Amino acid sequence: MGKNVKIKRGMDIPLEGQPENTIHSVKNPATFALKPKDFKGLIPKLNVKQGDEVKAGDCLFTDKGNSNICFTSPVSGEVADIVRGDRRAIMEVKILADSEMSYKAFDTSGYADKSRDEIKALMLEAGLWPFIVQRPFGVIADTEVSPKAIHVSGFDSAPLAADLSISLKGEEENLKTGFEVLQMLTDGKVHLNLHATKKSELYSQVSGVEVNTFTGPHPSGLVGLQINKIDPINKGDIIWTLKPQHVAFIGKFFATGNVNLEQTIVVAGSEMKAPAYYKTRLGANITTIVEGNLKQDNVRVISGNVLTGDRIAADGYLGFSDNQLSIIPEGDHYEMLGWLFPSYPRPTLSPSLPLSRFLKKKFKVNTNPHGEPRAYVVTGQYEKVMPMDIMPQQLVKAVMAKDLELMENLGIYEVIEEDMALCEFVCTSKIDVQKVLGEGLQLMAEES
Amino acid sequence: MKFLRDQVDKLKPTFSEGGKLSFLHSTFDAFETFLFVPNHTTKNGSHIRDGIDLKRTMFIVVIAMIPALLFGMWNVGHQQSLALTGTDGDLFNNFWVGLLQTLPIIIVSYAVGLGIEMGFAQFRGHPVNEGFLVTGMLIPLCMPPDVPLWMVGLATAFAVVIGKEVFGGTGMNLLNPALTARMFLYIGYPSSMSGDTVWAALPEGAATVDGYSGATALGNLASATSAGTGWSPDLLAGGSIMPAFWGNIQGSIGETSVVAILIGAVILIAAGVGSWKIMASTFIGGLFMGWIFNISGANGAWMDIPAMYHLIIGGFAFGAVFMATDPVSAAQTETGKWVYGFFIGVITVLIRVFNPGYPEGIMMAILLMNVFAPLIDYYVVQSNIKTRLKRVQV
Numbered sequence: 001m002g003k004n005v006k007i008k009r010g011m012d013i014p015l016e017g018q019p020e021n022t023i024h025s026v027k028n029p030a031t032f033a034l035k036p037k038d039f040k041g042l043i044p045k046l047n048v049k050q051g052d053e054v055k056a057g058d059c060l061f062t063d064k065g066n067s068n069i070c071f072t073s074p075v076s077g078e079v080a081d082i083v084r085g086d087r088r089a090i091m092e093v094k095i096l097a098d099s100e101m102s103y104k105a106f107d108t109s110g111y112a113d114k115s116r117d118e119i120k121a122l123m124l125e126a127g128l129w130p131f132i133v134q135r136p137f138g139v140i141a142d143t144e145v146s147p148k149a150i151h152v153s154g155f156d157s158a159p160l161a162a163d164l165s166i167s168l169k170g171e172e173e174n175l176k177t178g179f180e181v182l183q184m185l186t187d188g189k190v191h192l193n194l195h196a197t198k199k200s201e202l203y204s205q206v207s208g209v210e211v212n213t214f215t216g217p218h219p220s221g222l223v224g225l226q227i228n229k230i231d232p233i234n235k236g237d238i239i240w241t242l243k244p245q246h247v248a249f250i251g252k253f254f255a256t257g258n259v260n261l262e263q264t265i266v267v268a269g270s271e272m273k274a275p276a277y278y279k280t281r282l283g284a285n286i287t288t289i290v291e292g293n294l295k296q297d298n299v300r301v302i303s304g305n306v307l308t309g310d311r312i313a314a315d316g317y318l319g320f321s322d323n324q325l326s327i328i329p330e331g332d333h334y335e336m337l338g339w340l341f342p343s344y345p346r347p348t349l350s351p352s353l354p355l356s357r358f359l360k361k362k363f364k365v366n367t368n369p370h371g372e373p374r375a376y377v378v379t380g381q382y383e384k385v386m387p388m389d390i391m392p393q394q395l396v397k398a399v400m401a402k403d404l405e406l407m408e409n410l411g412i413y414e415v416i417e418e419d420m421a422l423c424e425f426v427c428t429s430k431i432d433v434q435k436v437l438g439e440g441l442q443l444m445a446e447e448s
Numbered sequence: 449m450k451f452l453r454d455q456v457d458k459l460k461p462t463f464s465e466g467g468k469l470s471f472l473h474s475t476f477d478a479f480e481t482f483l484f485v486p487n488h489t490t491k492n493g494s495h496i497r498d499g500i501d502l503k504r505t506m507f508i509v510v511i512a513m514i515p516a517l518l519f520g521m522w523n524v525g526h527q528q529s530l531a532l533t534g535t536d537g538d539l540f541n542n543f544w545v546g547l548l549q550t551l552p553i554i555i556v557s558y559a560v561g562l563g564i565e566m567g568f569a570q571f572r573g574h575p576v577n578e579g580f581l582v583t584g585m586l587i588p589l590c591m592p593p594d595v596p597l598w599m600v601g602l603a604t605a606f607a608v609v610i611g612k613e614v615f616g617g618t619g620m621n622l623l624n625p626a627l628t629a630r631m632f633l634y635i636g637y638p639s640s641m642s643g644d645t646v647w648a649a650l651p652e653g654a655a656t657v658d659g660y661s662g663a664t665a666l667g668n669l670a671s672a673t674s675a676g677t678g679w680s681p682d683l684l685a686g687g688s689i690m691p692a693f694w695g696n697i698q699g700s701i702g703e704t705s706v707v708a709i710l711i712g713a714v715i716l717i718a719a720g721v722g723s724w725k726i727m728a729s730t731f732i733g734g735l736f737m738g739w740i741f742n743i744s745g746a747n748g749a750w751m752d753i754p755a756m757y758h759l760i761i762g763g764f765a766f767g768a769v770f771m772a773t774d775p776v777s778a779a780q781t782e783t784g785k786w787v788y789g790f791f792i793g794v795i796t797v798l799i800r801v802f803n804p805g806y807p808e809g810i811m812m813a814i815l816l817m818n819v820f821a822p823l824i825d826y827y828v829v830q831s832n833i834k835t836r837l838k839r840v841q842v
Contacts, residue, residue, distance in 0.1 A: 338485035371501020375619030
């Protein structure tokens with residue numbers, strides 16, 4: 001029997017621009033791209049050069065640290081460009097897509113009888129391995145280990161997040177297959193963590209997993225919190241996590257033998273004219289979705305949600321793991337005495353802004369931080385949005401002091417950046433909590 | 449707004465790097481960000497941020513102190529009237545006299561403190577922190593109304609430099625800066641601070657009317673305890689606890705009225721700025737220790753005073769609400785806050801009872817617990833660490 005957990009501490013941030021429950025189809029974008037920067041610590045080794053023809057599922061680049069890990073093309077077409085940044089680091093590998101998709105064929109028949117190593121080899125070659133995120137540190141999973149457990153959060157509680165029962169509609173079979181495959185990868189349990197009240201038929205066919213339920217505000221849908229409540233990560237433990245849409249990709253692959261990365265993403269936020277669900281593929285250029293669909297030009301386009309996502313250009317590419325685009329106005333304006341008399345409602349946890357805190361239902365939120373960075377003064381604030389058994393402010397301070405032992409003792413293995421995103425949101429001193437934590441995680445990863 | 453913004457933009461290059469007045473950069477920045485929330489945007493990470501910032505947080509504390517300040521101003525005039533004429537004086541006149549007496553103290557406190565803060569910020573290349581907005585008001589409120597202005601300036605400078613900046617500025621200090629200022633004067637100039645003489649602002653050379661004495665409840669109780677006479681309500685100003693509750697008694701400018709302080713407490717708690725845990729546990733600690741003495745059977749004025757009265761007389765309420773709750777010098781863990789506050793209450797009463805030569809314990813108690821706060825936090829953090837380690841062994 002799984003656990004039923006109620007979360008009290010946390011915060012839902014209600015935003016304008018909730019998506020309609022309709023799925024739109026748009027013209028396929030001309031280009032797709034994989035961004036090595038989407039993976040923490042990845043140094044890519046290119047497998048293709050500009051002008052090469054690739055099929056969907058062909059390896060574009062591998063991990064320099066482990067050349068078995070392939071990153072494959074989401075579409076068939078021609079390698080159009082390899083964009084480099086500072087010190088020639090590869091930023092994007094762009095593919096000009098064919099109008100008719102052709103897939104590289106993999107032999108996945110009888111997958112259920114295959115050995116763990118054969119399953120791994122297939123996933124590695126097909127580029128599905130990078131969907132597995134390993135904790136501690138939130139890196140691509142180590143191919144040589146069997147994790148203590150695999151966790152999948154069956155719902156997303158972030159602001160404007162996709163309702164998976166809409167975005168994954170029709171994927172029930174693939175989810176079933178995907179979870180079967182996951183169970184072949186570990187000797188431990190596979191945990192499927194669902195919302196206690198928002199029942200969904202999505203996972204009705206899934207069997208063999210431990211089902212846990214969660215209720216409460218965000219971050220109840222974050223897998224980090226769920227692990228902490230079910231079976232916390234201790235020093236030396238290795239846990240793998242996946243998102244349901246990626247489990248569906250894996251299921252589809254083993255069912256068909258094709259790397260078919262079609263997905264439905266949610267595009268939401270106050271600056272979208274028609275916030276809704278859109279059918280597209282992994283790594284898609286977002287131009288065809290947002291062009292003509294924005295209320296104004298001065299917007300922040302975020303691949304992912306507003307708390308943890310990556311800022312991309314309005315003609316940029318969807319991030320590897322993201323099934324969400326958030327579009328909000330930029331906040332690059334001065335606000336006269338705005339700290340004293342806020343001129344418009346803004347989300348807050350502080351009762352000192354009573355109109356915003358207690359009356360406003362939904363916010364049109366922008367990217368202004370509403371204050372300048374300061375030293376830590378206020379205490380007890382992070383704790384209100386941190387439901388894990390972790391002392392958030394002490395952990396951040398330990399990272400700032402680069403005290404490795406204290407970081408370990410305070411539970412840095414249990415968190416990745418997204419788990420402390422709400423702390424960053426509520427911070428009176430406007431500390432970049434996720435950035436600081438990221439540096440700490442990197443430091444710990446280098447030391448271990 | 450547009451006009452003002454244009455003016456600021458016009459001035460900005462002068463104060464920016466390379467400008468003629470670039471050495472005043474931090475000061476300019478402080479004023480600019482006071483007038484306008486900057487047009488910065490988030491980079492990556494959390495793209496949206498809460499509407500609260502440190503300016504607003506600090507400003508709310510200042511607002512919470514206003515009832516105590518206004519009452520204190522009136523009371524300064526009221527006490528002067530009582531002392532000189534033996535009458536209550538009229539409301540407006542009392543207030544006006546008090547305003548004239550207190551405003552210079554406030555101005556000196558802010559001018560000296562902010563001047564030093566801005567200097568340090570400039571020197572370090574930091575922005576000016578808003579912390580002194582609160583400290584600058586707390587210092588006048590805990591001063592006697594007749595304090596010489598040079599003492600206020602000196603104490604403020606000491607508090608800001610030694611109490612705060614040498615530790616690294618706002619957020620790094622160990623001791624509450626306002627109490628550091630109070631302590632500096634108490635130790636450096638005890639005759640002005642101990643409350644032995646009349647604690648009212650009087651014109652130089654003015655004679656008080658007969659029957660107006662400088663005896664405060666704390667002083668009376670201390671001498672009664674030394675003399676071995678027991679507790680009686682006559683030891684309190686006016687023979688009852690009510691004047692101490694309402695605040696029309698002699699004392700430091702802002703600390704006499706428990707009512708005004710409680711209004712401030714309500715503001716702090718409602719706005720989520722002051723820690724109700726610290727306030728509550730401080731009161732609980734004082735009540736607890738007072739009760740222990742009540743039932744101990746020992747005789748003496750300080751032992752037998754009803755425990756509740758401890759919370760009302762002297763600076764207890766002011767300290768618990770405005771001084772103990774300073775988040776930087778208080779315990780920073782949620783459990784630690786309970787322990788920290790409780791011991792402030794306990795130690796305050798201990799000092800009152802066992803140190804009759806010492807008029808008030810709350811200042812000492814808070815400073816002492818400021819020093820112990822990191823230790824309390826250390827043990828709270830260790831217990832979190834232990835739970836985590838225990839998990840591995842199970």
